[in-house]
Amino acid sequence: MSADHGDGALAARVRRAETLLEERGVVDGAELDAILDRYLATGSPANGARVVARAWTDAGFRDRLLADANAAVTELGFRAGGLQPTLLRAVANTAEVHNVVVCTLCSCYPIALLGPSPSWYKSEAYRSRVVRDPRSVLAEFGLTLPDTVRVEVWDASAETRYLVVPRRPDGTDHLDDDKLAALVTRNGLIGTAAV
Amino acid sequence: MAERFAPGDRVVVRLDDPRGHTRAPRYVRGRHGVVVEVHGEHSLPDAVVARGDATPEPVYAVRFDAVELWGAGGHGVTVNLWQSYLQPDEVTA
Structure with missing residues (x-):
């Protein structure tokens, strides 16, 4: 393998x-x-963060992002793929569902929007455990979810790459896109953090 | 290649143990799930590696309940699977 x-x-x-x-x-x-x-120079988690910030402030963009992420990210000047065609799928966290992404077979990752993946994303421990017991893995990342929230794991085992859209934090109504984007972390875009 | 499955269809992952390359994760082989999305058409890696055959075929997002995969857990796991890896789930259809 x-x-x-x-x-x-x-x-x-x-x-x-x-x-x-x-x-x-x-x-x-x-x-x-x-x-x-x-x-590699253009791929960065700052790209994914800007996509999320726009989804938080523009409901129409959010709808387009969830329906066809490849097309939506071009509105912000980004490309979903890099060296080969990629189907980008954005999955949104809600009050009921928390999404987390893994590639159990190797390390597939949306590099164009998130940059190179963190080393733990490629570790056998993360890849084997998050599909089996995601709540425990997320707790080790410092994210303890209430029992009322269902966890959905997305295994990027083929040609699709996933981007998590975290929930907008409370008390951020006054922030503009730039300040909102600064709140979004790489782990939030993978689903191993709340934001 | 025509799409054999549509969202909502119950499927079971073939219980093959191929000698060569495959991208059917072992933890879903033989397991029952539901097609949730069609994710375009892509060359089947098994055929590309075995005989240089890059014919595209449909790839699906298939959701499995944690209980089906591990016998426990309340979460879902959605896996991208090529059409050749899937069979209709006739037992529970």
């Missing part, structure tokens, strides 16, 4: 394959570097 992201033998094979492709003129190394640099 693909648990061994630090696998030296696999990394060596990838480097060898890349070298062969460059030698035969199939790809240009500088071009590949430019694509990766551009991709």
